[in-house]
Amino acid sequence: xxxxxxxxxxxxxxxxPGVRVLDGITLDIAPRGVTAIIxxxxxxxxxxxxxxxxxxxxxxxxxxxDGQDVTQMRRxxxxxxxxxxxxxxxxxNLVERLTVMENLLSGRLGYVSAPKAWLRRFPRADIDRxxxxxxxxxxxxxxxxxxxxxxxxxxxxxxxxxxxxxQPRLLLADEPxxxxxxxxxxxxxxxxxxxxxxxxxxxxxxxxxxxxARRFADRIIGLAGGQIMFDDPPAGLxxxxxxxxxxxxxxxH
Amino acid sequence: xxLAAYVVYAASTLGFSWSRxxxxxxxxxxxxxxxxxxxxxxxxxxxxxxxxSLEIAVLASFAGILIALPLGLLxxxxxxxxxxxxxxxxxxxxxxAFHPVILAIVFVKAIGFGAVAGVMALVVASIGFxxxxxxxxxxxxxxxxxxxxRATGASFMNVIAFAVLPQVLPRFIGFATYQFDSxxxxxxxxxxxxxxxxxxxLFVAFQRFEYDAVCAIVLVIIGVVFACELVAGRVKKVFGx
Numbered sequence: 001x002x003x004x005x006x007x008x009x010x011x012x013x014x015x016x017p018g019v020r021v022l023d024g025i026t027l028d029i030a031p032r033g034v035t036a037i038i039x040x041x042x043x044x045x046x047x048x049x050x051x052x053x054x055x056x057x058x059x060x061x062x063x064x065x066d067g068q069d070v071t072q073m074r075r076x077x078x079x080x081x082x083x084x085x086x087x088x089x090x091x092x093n094l095v096e097r098l099t100v101m102e103n104l105l106s107g108r109l110g111y112v113s114a115p116k117a118w119l120r121r122f123p124r125a126d127i128d129r130x131x132x133x134x135x136x137x138x139x140x141x142x143x144x145x146x147x148x149x150x151x152x153x154x155x156x157x158x159x160x161x162x163x164x165x166x167q168p169r170l171l172l173a174d175e176p177x178x179x180x181x182x183x184x185x186x187x188x189x190x191x192x193x194x195x196x197x198x199x200x201x202x203x204x205x206x207x208x209x210x211x212x213a214r215r216f217a218d219r220i221i222g223l224a225g226g227q228i229m230f231d232d233p234p235a236g237l238x239x240x241x242x243x244x245x246x247x248x249x250x251x252x253h
Numbered sequence: 254x255x256l257a258a259y260v261v262y263a264a265s266t267l268g269f270s271w272s273r274x275x276x277x278x279x280x281x282x283x284x285x286x287x288x289x290x291x292x293x294x295x296x297x298x299x300x301x302x303x304x305x306s307l308e309i310a311v312l313a314s315f316a317g318i319l320i321a322l323p324l325g326l327l328x329x330x331x332x333x334x335x336x337x338x339x340x341x342x343x344x345x346x347x348x349x350a351f352h353p354v355i356l357a358i359v360f361v362k363a364i365g366f367g368a369v370a371g372v373m374a375l376v377v378a379s380i381g382f383x384x385x386x387x388x389x390x391x392x393x394x395x396x397x398x399x400x401x402x403r404a405t406g407a408s409f410m411n412v413i414a415f416a417v418l419p420q421v422l423p424r425f426i427g428f429a430t431y432q433f434d435s436x437x438x439x440x441x442x443x444x445x446x447x448x449x450x451x452x453x454x455l456f457v458a459f460q461r462f463e464y465d466a467v468c469a470i471v472l473v474i475i476g477v478v479f480a481c482e483l484v485a486g487r488v489k490k491v492f493g494x
Contacts, residue, residue, distance in 0.1 A: 055404060087404040093398055106402050112411065
């Protein structure tokens with residue numbers, strides 16, 4: 001197997017001392033494909049994703065990305081690493097009062113100096129890339145709409161395009177479909193899946209929906225109580241495993 | 254009930270009575286009678302004062318807002334470490350502690366009569382007002398948008414430019430135009446304390462019992478304040494505040 005894109009070793013997170021939300025997670029993410037993390041609410045899957053780019057500070061453990069331990073980085077190095085990790089959010093987290101184009105260009109903010117960012121002077125290549133990505137996510141004619149004028153599905157497409165603007169080497173998605181209707185959720189997962197293939201980026205995605213995970217993921221990780229309960233391709237995910245991940249069984253029938 | 258009783262008590266200790274009211278009305282009538290027709294005899298002094306007042310207002314608003322912006326940002330508890338925001342909040346609280354009249358008196362004593370004292374007084378007042386409101390506006394923004402821009406690896410200044418400013422800009426324009434408005438009104442007042450502007454001829458006219466000149470100045474002030482309000486309203490509309 002080739003060198004993993006991401007290696008997590010013994011990751012622990014305690015929001016309150018002694019209460020482990022993540023209890024020693026060890027995990028390798030291959031440089032290709034979609035990995036879905038499933039688990040009940042409070043199982044730690046959102047915390048796990050957010051520890052990777054340190055939107056949440058890990059308590060202990062190591063996260064290896066591009067040969068460096070993210071958990072040991074100071075601010076400058078962390079910023080440089082964040083530039084290479086794209087992130088998609090449950091509630092899209094677009095800057096509402098900016099246009100779609102400005103939201104996309106914000107994906108390049110790690111590379112643009114402050115004076116140029118304040119004056120909106122982005123390199124030509126960034127603007128061309130933004131238009132190409134808008135085309136790819138099917139929003140070519142909405143470039144100059146304000147983000148708060150878009151529907152949920154459109155916003156998430158902008159969110160994905162913003163993450164891809166970073167030319168990331170890893171894409172994190174924190175429940176990207178949980179605020180969407182079932183049809184749009186499928187479309188967004190399809191888009192993520194295609195983007196992963198087209199741009200050769202490994203995608204790590206949190207989700208509630210087991211069926212959606214089965215359909216789009218190459219690998220499923222089941223989390224319960226801050227520990228990995230299941231880690232296999234979707235074919236191996238049967239009722240027995242789902243019971244262990246979510247607890248109980250009455251909901252299965 | 255208790256409040257009503259207190260109102261009656263306070264009125265009686267302050268000498269409110271029907272006879273006093275009637276007497277006052279008589280005085281008022283005579284006063285207003287002497288105000289008309291307004292006299293623009295000393296229009297040169299009025300114009301000079303007016304020009305100075307507007308200069309005080311514009312300078313004070315510009316400098317005050319310029320200083321209040323970074324200060325307000327430093328005071329925002331959601332973006333700054335506690336030590337920084339605590340210090341900035343203390344500076345703002347100090348600037349807010351005194352009414353512009355008192356600030357004008359202090360600056361006249363400290364640096365002498367004239368418009369410079371007036372500008373300084375209103376700069377401090379503007380810093381206090383804008384700084385506080387701006388900090389509060391920043392504290393109310395959606396941190397989700399900030400988090401998303403941070404996650405792209407953006408530097409602090411770039412996060413401000415793309416995730417913070419767009420969220421607070423309309424409100425900020427509102428504060429700034431309001432403060433300009435109130436600086437125009439205050440700039441007519443600081444002259445009474447000797448800090449320059451149209452307040453000086455107004456005060457002189459009062460002391461000389463030249464009520465027709467007082468009337469002329471008051472009408473000019475009303476006109477200017479009204480005109481500034483129109484301008485401020487237009488500015489707000491342009492920026493969608």
